Amino acid sequence: MLKGKTALVTGSTSGIGLGIAKSLAARGANIVLNGFGDSDGPKSVIAALGVQVAFHGADMSKPSEIEEMMRFAAKQFGRVDILVNNAGIQHVAKIEDFPVDKWDAVLAINLSSAFHATRLALPAMKAANWGRIINVSSAHGLVGSAEKSAYVAAKHGLIGLTKVAALETATSGVTCNAICPGWVLTPLVQQQVDAKAAAQNISNEAAKRQLLGEKEPSMQFTTPEELGELAVFFCSPAGNNVRGVAWNMDGGWVAQ
Numbered sequence: 003m004l005k006g007k008t009a010l011v012t013g014s015t016s017g018i019g020l021g022i023a024k025s026l027a028a029r030g031a032n033i034v035l036n037g038f039g040d041s042d043g044p045k046s047v048i049a050a051l052g053v054q055v056a057f058h059g060a061d062m063s064k065p066s067e068i069e070e071m072m073r074f075a076a077k078q079f080g081r082v083d084i085l086v087n088n089a090g091i092q093h094v095a096k097i098e099d100f101p102v103d104k105w106d107a108v109l110a111i112n113l114s115s116a117f118h119a120t121r122l123a124l125p126a127m128k129a130a131n132w133g134r135i136i137n138v139s140s141a142h143g144l145v146g147s148a149e150k151s152a153y154v155a156a157k158h159g160l161i162g163l164t165k166v167a168a169l170e171t172a173t174s175g176v177t178c179n180a181i182c183p184g185w186v187l188t189p190l191v192q193q194q195v196d197a198k199a200a201a202q203n204i205s206n207e208a209a210k211r212q213l214l215g216e217k218e219p220s221m222q223f224t225t226p227e228e229l230g231e232l233a234v235f236f237c238s239p240a241g242n243n244v245r246g247v248a249w250n251m252d253g254g255w256v257a258q
């Protein structure tokens with residue numbers, strides 16, 4: 003279905019980004035990976051799916067490096083057809099204690115990076131009259147939680163950006179939508195599980211159950227594979243007129 007298309011997935015050396023990259027590669031898309039840490043492992047996982055894969059280590063908090071990454075992707079594959087804005091970080095603290103540099107970093111990586119990648123990807127998508135922009139927001143893009151001011155603000159902002167991008171492309175073959183996961187057991191959430199286990203002197207399993215019990219009626223983590231299949235749907239012909247949605251896959255979190 004996606005043979006001949008190129009997908010750039012930010013923050014795809016791990017977790018949800020890698021899961022989405024795998025699902026898109028399994029449908030034939032060539033992949034540009036991005037993120038910190040080991041890139042050889044993720045590259046070979048994607049290459050094993052029989053598509054071409056490239057990696058660019060742009061720091062998504064730096065607009066100049068995002069520009070370099072977009073130039074690199076165009077040089078490697080001609081054009082980015084599918085842009086998945088997924089890179090993200092978390093920091094947990096009350097507003098009055100929230101370190102200003104952490105606020106700036108969360109906003110830069112979780113929100114401004116999507117603006118930069120989108121503004122740079124749109125001209126070629128519009129010229130080709132086909133494109134998919136998928137923003138990985140969160141249940142925290144739809145509702146708040148205490149001690150996550152920067153994250154909740156960035157994820158709500160990302161849904162706003164999604165709607166505007168969808169409107170500005172509404173008469174074209176380019177669509178823009180957001181995915182809003184609930185808890186997914188990736189390194190980002192494992193850190194919060196570990197902090198809970200340590201603070202309350204409880205086991206990791208008990209901390210996971212507590213985390214789910216606070217928010218997610220299904221008592222199940224959403225998986226990167228499930229989120230990958232939602233991204234595939236947005237890229238399919240059935241997704242042609244799905245524009246500006248914020249689609250939660252969250253075990254009932256925001257239904258409450």
Ligand code: NAD
Pocket residue numbers: 012013014015016017018019036037038039060061062063088089090091111112138139140141182183184185186187188189190191
């Ligand atoms: P993760 O920590 O496993 O992966 C984050 C990825 O982003 C990694 O590849 C990391 O290297 C990359 N990254 C971090 N800072 C970067 C930077 N400055 N420049 C480039 N890459 C950078 O986390 P995850 O859980 O897979 O999160 C992926 C996205 O999903 C994030 O936007 C996150 O907010 C969102 N999300 C996660 C959950 C969850 O429960 N895990 C829930 C809702 C939304």
